[in-house]
Each structure stands twice: as structure tokens, then as C-alpha cells.
Amino acid sequence: MPHRSRELVEVYALEIISRSQAIQEKCKRLLSQDFTSQTPKSLAKTLISICLYLEAAVKSIFKSINWENVSDKENEASLLKLQGVDFRICELGAHVRYVDGATTQKLPWSIIKPIEKYIQSLIPEKTIMLRVQWKHNYSVITTDICELYNDYLYEYKDIVEEYSLEKVFKDFNKPFHIISFPSLERKNILLHCLFSHEIGHLISNKYFNNDRRDKFVNKIWKRINDIVLSTFSMVPGQKSLFAPVHIQTKITQELTRAKNAWERGLEELLSDIIGVLLFGPAMLFSTLEMAIQDDMDRPPDLTNNFYPPWRLRLREMLKVIQNSSQEFFPLQKNIFTVKTADSVNKRFEAIKNIVQDESDREKIQNDPILKVAYKEVGENIVEAQKYYQEQLKDLIIKPSILYKRMSHFIDRIDNGIPPNADENSIDDREPATIVEIINAAWFHKISWEDDIFNKNGCFDENICKKRDIMNRLTLKAIEYANLEKEYRDYYSK
Amino acid sequence: MTALAKSQIKEYMERKSIRERLIVTPLIDNSESFDAASVNVRLGSEFIIMQKQSFPILDIADKEGLPSRIEKYHEKIRINYGEQFVLHPNRLIIGSTLEYISLPKKLMCYVVGKSSWGRMGLIIATATKVDPGFKGCITLEIINEGEIPIVLYPGVPIAQLVFHEIIGEGDYTGNYGYATGPLFPEFSKNYDKWKFWYQGGQISQY
Numbered sequence: 001m002p003h004r005s006r007e008l009v010e011v012y013a014l015e016i017i018s019r020s021q022a023i024q025e026k027c028k029r030l031l032s033q034d035f036t037s038q039t040p041k042s043l044a045k046t047l048i049s050i051c052l053y054l055e056a057a058v059k060s061i062f063k064s065i066n067w068e069n070v071s072d073k074e075n076e077a078s079l080l081k082l083q084g085v086d087f088r089i090c091e092l093g094a095h096v097r098y099v100d101g102a103t104t105q106k107l108p109w110s111i112i113k114p115i116e117k118y119i120q121s122l123i124p125e126k127t128i129m130l131r132v133q134w135k136h137n138y139s140v141i142t143t144d145i146c147e148l149y150n151d152y153l154y155e156y157k158d159i160v161e162e163y164s165l166e167k168v169f170k171d172f173n174k175p176f177h178i179i180s181f182p183s184l185e186r187k188n189i190l191l192h193c194l195f196s197h198e199i200g201h202l203i204s205n206k207y208f209n210n211d212r213r214d215k216f217v218n219k220i221w222k223r224i225n226d227i228v229l230s231t232f233s234m235v236p237g238q239k240s241l242f243a244p245v246h247i248q249t250k251i252t253q254e255l256t257r258a259k260n261a262w263e264r265g266l267e268e269l270l271s272d273i274i275g276v277l278l279f280g281p282a283m284l285f286s287t288l289e290m291a292i293q294d295d296m297d298r299p300p301d302l303t304n305n306f307y308p309p310w311r312l313r314l315r316e317m318l319k320v321i322q323n324s325s326q327e328f329f330p331l332q333k334n335i336f337t338v339k340t341a342d343s344v345n346k347r348f349e350a351i352k353n354i355v356q357d358e359s360d361r362e363k364i365q366n367d368p369i370l371k372v373a374y375k376e377v378g379e380n381i382v383e384a385q386k387y388y389q390e391q392l393k394d395l396i397i398k399p400s401i402l403y404k405r406m407s408h409f410i411d412r413i414d415n416g417i418p419p420n421a422d423e424n425s426i427d428d429r430e431p432a433t434i435v436e437i438i439n440a441a442w443f444h445k446i447s448w449e450d451d452i453f454n455k456n457g458c459f460d461e462n463i464c465k466k467r468d469i470m471n472r473l474t475l476k477a478i479e480y481a482n483l484e485k486e487y488r489d490y491y492s493k
Numbered sequence: 494m495t496a497l498a499k500s501q502i503k504e505y506m507e508r509k510s511i512r513e514r515l516i517v518t519p520l521i522d523n524s525e526s527f528d529a530a531s532v533n534v535r536l537g538s539e540f541i542i543m544q545k546q547s548f549p550i551l552d553i554a555d556k557e558g559l560p561s562r563i564e565k566y567h568e569k570i571r572i573n574y575g576e577q578f579v580l581h582p583n584r585l586i587i588g589s590t591l592e593y594i595s596l597p598k599k600l601m602c603y604v605v606g607k608s609s610w611g612r613m614g615l616i617i618a619t620a621t622k623v624d625p626g627f628k629g630c631i632t633l634e635i636i637n638e639g640e641i642p643i644v645l646y647p648g649v650p651i652a653q654l655v656f657h658e659i660i661g662e663g664d665y666t667g668n669y670g671y672a673t674g675p676l677f678p679e680f681s682k683n684y685d686k687w688k689f690w691y692q693g694g695q696i697s698q699y
Contacts, residue, residue: 476593480519
């Protein structure tokens with residue numbers, strides 16, 4: 001057969017190796033660029049090592065082919081193996097974009113190290129890399145990339161002699177995940193606290209084990225069955241020969257839909273809750289900013305990856321804020337300025353009004369499958385929330401701590417100074433935390449957000465400059481606070 | 494003109510009202526922040542470097558071409574703390590103080606290079622006056638006038654601020670306020686104001 005001719009297979013092997021070398025070349029070029037942290041460099045180096053490994057696999061596979069007997073089944077398998085390597089290499093080629101999006105110039109560099117350190121304190125067993133993406137969304141790759149790459153190479157370990165898997169993964173020995181920021185929001189530091197939602201995904205995925213999934217399916221199976229049967233009983237021709245097949249297919253489909261709605265709904269809501277537990281009001285305000293871009297009541301379906309409606313998400317987050325043992329809201333005027341307290345309280349009331357409207361619930365209730373799935377979501381979330389409150393108890397933000405120095409930080413931003421530290425005197429100064437800085441910036445921003453358009457409806461052109469200054473001061477504050485802490489840690493050792 | 498002594502500088506830095514306070518932040522290690530009559534400031538981590546190979550001439554009267562082509566002339570880079578920046582002889586880079594400064598309306602300051610660096614041929618600032626009311630990181634024009642390359646590390650003390658009280662009050666209204674890193678000049682903003690001086694536009698080369 002022509003495609004099995006030695007010449008064609010040789011050409012194919014050459015092309016696979018060339019693709020691998022193109023990835024290595026690109027990674028080497030990226031390694032000469034500036035990165036804020038070592039993590040993207042580790043990924044680039046690992047991609048190079050994986051490509052070298054796969055290249056060795058190609059050579060070994062080619063060598064194993066017996067050209068005297070090309071129709072042999074073993075040779076057929078070798079050709080399939082070559083295609084398998086090629087497929088892996090092409091996939092790896094797409095992963096170069098992760099490194100490319102993590103260069104200093106593309107990222108909000110001043111917050112990368114502090115965020116990485118913050119994540120490290122939450123999930124020390126994992127490595128997280130941050131990068132930008134052109135898609136306007138915050139996202140996380142919950143699949144362990146380290147494990148994925150190990151799987152890529154594992155099947156070739158018996159035919160590659162030059163490299164060991166240990167050597168390939170020497171810089172890459174912990175579960176590895178990537179959090180992506182929208183490139184357009186590079187400087188919009190206030191929105192970046194949404195990364196805590198993405199961390200929430202990595203923390204909450206422990207909740208979804210197969211036992212829990214099975215338990216859910218066993219619990220709802222009967223109800224889904226009844227719903228489908230009742231629907232079919234209304235359709236004319238239900239006694240046709242193929243009706244049982246149709247019914248069974250429909251039950252399977254609806255069961256899958258219910259499972260997706262339940263799992264994705266719970267995943268997102270738990271991540272939101274973890275985000276609020278860690279970042280407090282800032283997380284609530286950031287989510288509102290994303291929610292406002294979308295239909296707040298859009299029910300979960302396949303086209304929106306089963307995202308729960310924004311209104312529901314805000315409602316669950318608000319519950320966490322309100323159920324806190326101490327009160328976040330209303331802000332007290334003896335702690336904050338009247339302007340700040342009034343504006344932030346007004347925003348809080350606006351969110352309360354949004355979630356009082358039950359239009360999202362109505363849409364879910366009108367769909368019998370979603371109704372079943374979300375009944376379970378409601379029950380599970382109470383249990384999961386308790387669990388995570390216990391797990392994260394030392395990191396949960398409390399108003400008594402968050403608000404202690406906040407008015408000083410807001411005052412600094414109001415006066416064009418980065419809110420990096422509480423500076424009572426030259427000798428008495430304490431760096432702010434990333435949570436304090438972002439919350440202070442949010443409270444500052446909300447305090448002037450009703451002045452964007454004047455009474456005549458004209459846009460205040462200076463407001464963009466004001467927003468830009470606020471973002472710059474906040475980014476700088478996070479960099480300063482982290483640097484000061486690192487300096488102190490270095491000399492206290 | 495009298496300069497503020499250390500005790501007076503500290504007094505300004507500890508004033509209750511944030512508006513009247515002199516702010517130099519972060520004071521990462523105050524044991525090396527103060528001299529007898531100045532505050533030491535460190536080198537920031539962002540730099541603007543010039544790419545002369547891609548820019549034939551810098552003409553501030555070129556209203557159309559300058560803003561678009563200037564991007565080719567300079568590149569902003571960031572060096573991590575702990576990493577090196579090698580400055581070759583006769584090379585100009587734009588850097589900034591690590592510290593963010595907020596001057597009250599009663600104070601102005603001068604940026605003066607540290608003598609240790611000066612002895613190595615490093616010139617720190619050429620436009621050294623900072624007006625009252627200024628807020629931001631101070632841009633530094635850094636030139637290696639020495640014979641050999643000099644390694645710079647972000648975070649090391651590189652210059653000092655000498656403060657003076659002014660008679661009356663002043664408030665900064667320039668283009669470089671609230672800077673959090675080095676800024677390149679925006680001459681195109683002054684085009685209309687300076688148009689008179691650009692008439693003719695003939696080049697006399699010397």
C-alpha cells in the first residue's frame with residue numbers, strides 16, 4: 001500500500017520531528033524573555049524535554065519497522081504509534097501559548113508573585129501558573145497538566161532509552177494548573193480578585209468524587225425517569241414499537257443533563273463561596289461587574305457550559321457575606337467616611353435588590369430536570385459550605401480584621417498614594433495584605449462611581465484617568481507590600 | 494536656600510494629616526533611608542531602553558510621526574528584584590525610584606546621585622527638581638559615563654532626595670503625576686503651545 005512505503009513513512013517521521021523542533025525553538029526563544037516567576041520557565045523547559053523525548057520515540061518506532069514485511073500487523077501498529085506521537089506533539093504545540101501569555105510584558109506583572117505566594121499558602125501541594133488569554137474570561141485548567149504530560153510519555157517509556165521520565169519531569173514534579181486572565185483587563189486589578197474563584201475550583205474539585213456522583217445519580221434517577229415517562233405519555237404514538245428505545249434514550253440524555261447541571265452548578269457556586277470566604281466584599285463586587293455583562297437569569301444548558309445564572313451566584317455569595325459571624329454591612333460611619341459608607345452601602349443594597357428578584361429561580365423551576373438538579377445543589381451547598389468554612393478557617397476574611405486599617409488605605413488612594421502599608425510613623429509601619437488592598441480599592445472606586453456621568457448625562461472625560469490612576473496605585477501597592485514582606489522575611493531568617 | 498535636616502524630614506513624614514505629610518513609601522529599611530539632610534531612594538525595577546537602530550531622528554516638532562514612531566524608539570522592560578541590568582558605557586536608560594513620593598504643598602526636593610555611584614561614572618538624574626505637591630515615582634535619567642559596563646540591581650539605593658521648604662505653597666500640575674514607573678516624555682502634547690518655535694522646520698546639522 002502506498003502509504004506504507006518506506007519513503008512516505010520517512011517523510012512523515014521527518015515532519016513529526018520538525019514539528020517537535022519548531023516547539024523547542026519557540027520555547028527556547030521564549031526562555032530568553034522576561035518572566036515574573038520561574039513557573040512559566042519550568043513549563044517551557046519541560047515542553048522542550050517532552051519534545052526531545054517524543055522525538056526519540058519517533059526514531060525508535062521508525063527503527064522498529066521491518067520493511068521486509070510491511071503488511072505485518074506489528075508494523076501497522078508502529079505506524080499508528082507514529083500518528084499517536086504526532087498527535088501529542090501537535091497538542092503540545094498549542095500549549096506553547098501558555099508560556100507565551102506568561103511573559104512579564106503581557107501580565108499584570110506586579111501582582112503575579114504576590115498572587116502565586118497567596119495561592120501557595122492555600123494549596124501548597126499544587127503549582128499554579130498565571131497567564132493572559134485574549135478570551136474575555138477568567139478560567140482555570142483543573143486537569144493536572146503534570147499528570148497529563150506523564151500520561152503522554154508513559155506509553156513510550158519502553159522504547160526510549162536516551163531519556164528517563166524522571167529527567168524529563170525534574171522541573172515539573174507537582175500537580176500543575178494554569179489560571180488565565182483576560183488580556184483586556186490586564187491593568188484592571190479590581191477584577192483580578194476573581195482569581196480566588198478559580199482557586200476555588202482547585203479547592204472544591206476534591207468534593208466531586210465518584211461516590212458523590214453515584215449518590216447523586218441514584219438519588220435522582222427515579223425522579224428523572226418519572227419526568228421522562230410523564231412527558232412521553234402526553235405524546236401521541238407512545239405505543240409505537242420504538243417507544244421503549246426512545247424513552248430509554250431520553251432518560252439517559254436527561255440524566256446526563258441533570259448530572260451536568262448539578263455538578264457544574266455546584267462547582268461554580270462552591271468556587272464563588274470560596275472566593276467570598278477569602279476575599280470578602282471585593283469578590284461580590286467583582287462578580288457583579290461580570291454578571292452585568294450577561295443575562296442574569298440565563299438558565300444552565302449545554303451552550304453556556306451549564307453555568308448557573310448570575311443572579312443565583314450573587315445570591316449564594318450574599319448569603320456567605322450575610323451569614324458571617326460578624327457583619328460586613330452596613331459599613332459604620334465611625335470607621336469609614338460618610339461618602340465611602342453611603343456609597344458602598346448603596347451598592348450592597350443594590351445587590352440585595354438584584355437577588356430578591358426570583359426570575360432566575362422561576363426559569364429553573366420551569367424546567368423539570370433543572371428543578372431536580374438544583375434541589376440537590378441547594379442541599380449539597382449547605383453541607384459543602386460548612387466543610388470549606390472549617391477547612392479554610394484561618395484564611396477566611398472577617399470584617400473586624402478587614403476593616404481595621406481599611407479607612408487608612410482608602411484615604412491613601414483618595415489622596416493619590418498607593419495603599420501598600422499602614423504607616424503610623426517611620427518606625428511603626430505594617431504592610432497591607434492583598435485582600436486589604438483590593439477591598440480598599442473597591443471601596444474607593446464605588447465612592448465615586450456615581451459621578452461618571454453628570455446630572456445632564458454627559459460623560460466625565462477625566463474619570464478614565466481617575467480609574468487608571470487607581471489601578472496603577474493598587475497594582476503598585478500589591479508589589480510594594482509583597483516586596484516589603486519578602487525583605488523582612490529574608491532578614492528575619 | 495536651606496535644606497531640611499533628618500529630624501525635620503522625619504517630622505514631615507510623621508504628620509497626622511496625609512495631605513500635609515511627606516510620604517516616601519515603601520521605607521523598606523529605615524536604617525539606611527536617612528542621611529544627615531536627605532532621604533535615600535532605591536532603583537525601581539522598570540526601565541525604558543532606547544532602540545536607536547529603529548529610529549533615525551528624534552524631532553519633537555514631528556507631530557504626526559513622533560507619537561506612532563516613538564513606540565519603536567523605546568521599550569519598557571522590567572527586571573525582577575534580584576536580577577541584573579547591565580548598563581554599558583555611554584548608554585542612556587530611563588529608570589525610576591522604587592519609592593513612591595508624595596510631597597506636601599510646602600516642600601520641594603532635588604534628586605541627587607549617590608557619590609559612590611558617581612565615582613563609578615554613573616550619572617543618575619539630569620532633570621532633578623521635583624515640585625511641591627508632586628506624587629509619583631520619580632523618573633531618573635541614568636547614564637553610564639564610565640569606561641566599563643556597570644551592573645545595576647533593582648532595589649539598591651541609588652539616589653537621595655534633598656528637601657527644601659518653599660515660601661508660600663505650590664501644587665504640581667505637570668504631566669508626570671501619579672507615575673508608578675519611568676515615563677517617556679510626551680512632546681506631542683505641547684505641539685500647539687510650541688508651534689511658533691517649530692516654524693521653518695529646516696535641519697541644520699553640525
